[in-house]
Amino acid sequence: MPADSNKLWQGRFAGTSAKEVDVFNSSISFDHVLFEEDITGSIAHANMLGQQKIISEEDVHSIVNGLQGILKDLKSGELAFDPDAEDIHMFTESVLTERIGDAGKKLHTGRSRNDQVALDLRLYVKKKIIGIKEQLLQFEEVVISQAEKHLHTIMPGYTHLQIAQPVSFAHHILAYGQMILRDINRLEEVMDHTDVMPLGNGALAGTTYPFDRQYVADQLGFSEVSANSLDGVSDRDFVIDTTYALSMIMMHLSRLSEEIILWSSQEFRFVELNDAFATGSSIMPQKKNPDVAELVRGKTGRVYGNLQTLLTMMKGLPLAYNKDMQEDKEALFDSISTVTLALSAMIPMIDTMNVKKERMREAASKGFINATDCADYLTKKGLPFREAYGVIGGLVKYCIEKDLTLEDVSLEKYQSLNALFEEDIFEAIKLETCVGKRNIEGGPAPEAVAKQLRQLKRKLSRF
Incomplete structure (x- = not known):
């Protein structure tokens, strides 16, 4: 059988590969998204080949011009990806050779698809991290804006989804501000791990050509070159790190989404979503469904699944490159697109949320949310906390039996339980007092939250 001339590796083989193998082996259907990174890396490689006099300046000029033309035509849609191509690397090189002739065949000198794809992926991840980080910074602006508007908006704080102690909405929403800040820092760490240039590692053992790897790294904006050629082509830690960081982002978005779903229900009625970020029912005309939040919550699972895919794929691979590693791209690409889409919907939803x-204040006034402050009142007057706890436990039991709140109880009843109670107990258990007296660093008092806002803004200013 004649050799398949469309495959650049075909020389070793006597016949063509089976059609089923071609379909199974091909990655052009998803790795075509790397076309810009592939061409950018190839241009840097060609320039280095010329600088090191491995190929002529004339060939470099032809290759670079040809690659720039391919990039332009792909972006404009004038050139379409060939679905029969094995991958983006072979597609680009084949088109280049068709356009400029034999000079195109010199582009791959000293290079393997193993170090080429590692380079493309690193360039792609760096670009996407920058984009997602910008979205997270926008999210922080929205969170800060909501917090600044609600420094004095009292709401119930919960543990076990049971009313626990009063806080402000600003304090509550800024908890997510801290989560997002950690997400941004985590992406910065991933960027450091990704910022390593692998080209020059070849298939696994480098090359005999006098490459200037630092020259390529400088052209492409990498801070360092990989130190070991085996690791350089087989390392996918940065892909796993990226997908882990994206999983953490989705986990935080999902937690917030769960609260939005609860808060927008009739039972809570703490928030109302803007009509632009809710949907209706096909049969129940009264419904206003928090579909955006529900989808974010649901899509979190697929990002977790992608992380598990990558960890499982890599766990048993011997050095160096193995074809299993082709499976890294779909998991990575899907996680990036899912997080990007989720953030693009969540940011304006939270920004426009009413x-x-x-209603929050009303909910906070129930459930004996000020019981701890009532116990603290006695403790500050000298009663040991455990005794104070017992007194207030009995008081709560009395209130439940009589269908009263702590504010409804008469001073006489308070004093019958403990003589330390005085008229100022009612001021002490006001919700505004309960929140305002928690003026400890990290606490919910307006002054403490204002300080938290200043600290958060200062930390964000360095990005």
Whole structure:
């Protein structure tokens, strides 16, 4: 059988590969998204080949011009990806050779697809990290804006989804601000791990050509070159790190989404979503469904699944490159696109969300949310906390039996339980007092939250 001339590796083989193998082996259907990174890396490689006099300046000029033309035509849609191509690397090189002739065949000198794809992926991840980080910074702006508007909006704080102690909505939403800040820092760490240039590692053992790897790294904006050629082509830690960081982002978005879903229900009625970020029912005309939040919550699972895919794929691979590693791209690409899409919907949804202050205040007034402050009142007057705890436990039991709140109880009843109670107990258990007296660093008092806002803004200013 004649050799298949479309495959650049075909020389070793006597016949053509089976059609089923071609389909199974091909990655052009998903790795075509790397076309810009592939061409950018190839241009840097060609320039280095010329600088080191491995190929002529004339060939470099032809190759670079040809690659720039391919990039332009792909971006404009004038050139379409060949679905029969094995991958983006072979597609680009084949088109280049068709356009400029034999000079195109010199582009791959000293290079393997193993170090080429590692380079493309690193360039792609660096670009996407920058984009997602910018989205997270926008999210922080929205969170900060909501917090600044609600420094004095009292709401119930929960543990076990049971009313626990009063906080402000600003304090609550800024908890997510801290999560997002950690997400941004995590992406910075991933960027450091990714910022290593692998080209020059060849298939696994480098090359005999006098490459200037630092020259390529400088052209492409990498801070260093890989130190070991085996590791350089087989390392996918940065892909796993990226997908882990994206999983953490989705986990935080999902937690917030769960709260939005609860808060927008009739039982809570703490917030109302803008009509632009809710949907209706096909049969129940009264419904206003928080579909954006529900989808974010649901899509979190697929990002977790992608992380598990990558960890499982890599766990048993011997050095160096193995074809299993082709499976890294779909998992990575899907996670990036999912997080990008989720953030693009969540940011304006939170920004336009109507926070119902009165309803939050009403909910906070129930459930004996100020019971701890009532116990603290006695403790500050000299009663040991455990004794104070017992007194207030009995008081709560009394209130439940009589269908009263702590504010409804008479001073006489308070004093019958403990003589330390005085008229100022009612001021001490006001919700505004309960929140305002928690003026400890990291606490919910307006002054403490204002300080938290200043600290968060200062930390964000360095990005």
